Amino acid sequence: MAFIDWNDTYSVGVTHIDNQHKQLVRIINELHDAMGAGKGKEVMGKVLFELIQYVNTHFKTEEEYMVKFGYSDYDSHRYEHEKLTDEVKRFHEDFKSGNAIVTIQIMNFLRNWLLDHILVKDKKFGKFLNEKGLN
Numbered sequence: 001m002a003f004i005d006w007n008d009t010y011s012v013g014v015t016h017i018d019n020q021h022k023q024l025v026r027i028i029n030e031l032h033d034a035m036g037a038g039k040g041k042e043v044m045g046k047v048l049f050e051l052i053q054y055v056n057t058h059f060k061t062e063e064e065y066m067v068k069f070g071y072s073d074y075d076s077h078r079y080e081h082e083k084l085t086d087e088v089k090r091f092h093e094d095f096k097s098g099n100a101i102v103t104i105q106i107m108n109f110l111r112n113w114l115l116d117h118i119l120v121k122d123k124k125f126g127k128f129l130n131e132k133g134l135n
Ligand SMILES: [Fe+2]
Pocket: 021, 058, 062, 118, 122
């Protein structure tokens, strides 16, 4: 069993966004596996960096849709994105300088953050996009 098992309850009803969420799940699972396998700093750093890059790509995609369609909850949604981005970046800096390691607590934090965010904020946004004709 994977650390995060994707299932349809996580779908926000927009294929482009769902595919990106699945990709995020894939990278978080990869990070979890690398941690479990006791991979060294170099491998862990690479996966962490991949996660940061992809989180950025994904948040940009959602925020571009929000601007394009005039989404009224833009500010509070973007605020959650920014908070996570800051936290992950800070963690990556600590990791690189040797002051942090990837632990199960970090993994649980990432999983809970992603799933909670998808189930509340992204689902609400997905519904809005559906109303705009996007599926
Ligand atoms: Fe999302």
